[in-house]
Amino acid sequence: MNTQIEKLYQIAQKKERFIIGLMSGTSLDGLDIALCQISGSGTNTRLRLLNFTTASYSADFRHEVKQIFAQKQVDHLMWSTLHVKVAQVHADLVLASMKSWGLRSEDIDLIASHGQTVFHAPKGSHSHQLNSTLQIGDGDHIAVKTGIITISDFRQKHVAAGGDGAPLVVYGDALLYTSEEEYRVLLNIGGIANFTFLPKQSSGLSAYATDLGPGNTLMNQYMQKHLGEEMDRDGELASRGVVHDELLQMLLETAFLKQHFPKTTGPELFNLSLLDNAMQEAKVINLDHADILATLAQFTIESTVDGIRRAVDELDAVSVYISGGGLHNPYLMQGIQQGLADCCVHSFDAIGFDPDAKEAALFAVLANETIAGAPANVAHIAGSPAVCMGKISFPY
Numbered sequence: 001m002n003t004q005i006e007k008l009y010q011i012a013q014k015k016e017r018f019i020i021g022l023m024s025g026t027s028l029d030g031l032d033i034a035l036c037q038i039s040g041s042g043t044n045t046r047l048r049l050l051n052f053t054t055a056s057y058s059a060d061f062r063h064e065v066k067q068i069f070a071q072k073q074v075d076h077l078m079w080s081t082l083h084v085k086v087a088q089v090h091a092d093l094v095l096a097s098m099k100s101w102g103l104r105s106e107d108i109d110l111i112a113s114h115g116q117t118v119f120h121a122p123k124g125s126h127s128h129q130l131n132s133t134l135q136i137g138d139g140d141h142i143a144v145k146t147g148i149i150t151i152s153d154f155r156q157k158h159v160a161a162g163g164d165g166a167p168l169v170v171y172g173d174a175l176l177y178t179s180e181e182e183y184r185v186l187l188n189i190g191g192i193a194n195f196t197f198l199p200k201q202s203s204g205l206s207a208y209a210t211d212l213g214p215g216n217t218l219m220n221q222y223m224q225k226h227l228g229e230e231m232d233r234d235g236e237l238a239s240r241g242v243v244h245d246e247l248l249q250m251l252l253e254t255a256f257l258k259q260h261f262p263k264t265t266g267p268e269l270f271n272l273s274l275l276d277n278a279m280q281e282a283k284v285i286n287l288d289h290a291d292i293l294a295t296l297a298q299f300t301i302e303s304t305v306d307g308i309r310r311a312v313d314e315l316d317a318v319s320v321y322i323s324g325g326g327l328h329n330p331y332l333m334q335g336i337q338q339g340l341a342d343c344c345v346h347s348f349d350a351i352g353f354d355p356d357a358k359e360a361a362l363f364a365v366l367a368n369e370t371i372a373g374a375p376a377n378v379a380h381i382a383g384s385p386a387v388c389m390g391k392i393s394f395p396y
Helices: 003-013 059-066 076-100 139-146 154-160 169-177 217-226 245-252 272-281 289-312 330-339 355-372
Strands: 016-024 030-039 046-056 110-121 132-136 150-152 183-189 192-198 208-214 318-323 344-347 391-393
Touching: 003 355, 016 076, 016 355, 030 076, 030 355, 046 076, 046 355, 059 076, 076 110, 076 132, 076 139, 110 139, 110 154, 110 355, 132 154, 139 150, 139 391, 150 355, 169 183, 169 192, 169 208, 169 355, 183 289, 192 289, 208 289, 217 272, 217 289, 245 272, 245 289, 289 330, 318 355
Parallel strands: 016 110, 110 150, 183 318, 318 344
Antiparallel strands: 016 030, 030 046, 110 132, 150 391, 183 192, 192 208
8 A cells, every 4th residue: 555545544534633724816916824623523523722823824935826716818928837836835934834833844743834825717607508616736746845744625526516616715614613502603704795694403404605895806806906005904995084975886786796605706706896886887987095995894884794694584593603813803793793782792802712713724624524524414405416525645
């Protein structure tokens, strides 16, 4: 037997596994690195976060990735080179984090790498009638450079089995956070806003996950293009602006927002072209930066609140738990809390887990299911194929 396959078999038999989960979102701010201790599988999964950090990207690296990010036409040499470079950068950041934590490669069982999404094209969003999604950051390069077996490219199995390739967090959410007492909406506000709906165990309803619409992506793109900043930190500029009602209404007419759940989208739709078209339709000219930011923030608030209300209409005992970068924007949070005043709205740490580490840790859970779980463990999730995801890369 190949020694690496034998090692993988031994890892699957262990009572607990040490898995590093990696997540780099559409905001391109850095790599989330979560060191997790995981035991069991399926509904018996137990997750403990041992260490977490977000390793920032350099400005040059972000610029390189943006050259192919959400672009319909790209330079093939640049794409091919970045597929390797992203993996090498991620591997270097993992090794640096492990060193700071006093760990060696032999201390870690697996790396679970989401990669960097550069294009997401669900069926119906383009002229081709096939779902497709593309993440770069080759797992073989991460495995070879770190010396650790790497599970990567999770979204492709989801697409191959008939899914849209997103959102994937529903698998880990359903296994770890389903409650007997309350309906839960686990809201993540990253570049795109999405949520997992977790019904009470006794309700007979099914769990599902869906994208909602813009999270931070439109605000971030506007700040980067017009003000040379990565984001409107703390919503400071938006808080000084005035919402332009006509422009907001044009943005809220975006067809995606009216589609039934579950659904998926990305910056391929929610980008500055959408804003430019809406401004033309609303006959908006010479609007102050602060007013545009206030309007974009309200767009995120209203599309998020309206979507959650559609999901929980007529349900009682609903709690909303928020994670993602948007959690740190007081302007957004105030608007969402006001819009969901009849729900219990909390930061995700109210469940007892670091909200910033959530997505990276949940990819560690997906890797754990790939090695030690079974598709039947997630067969109860609506709109998502019952599959174990990820390609396995050996260090040698």
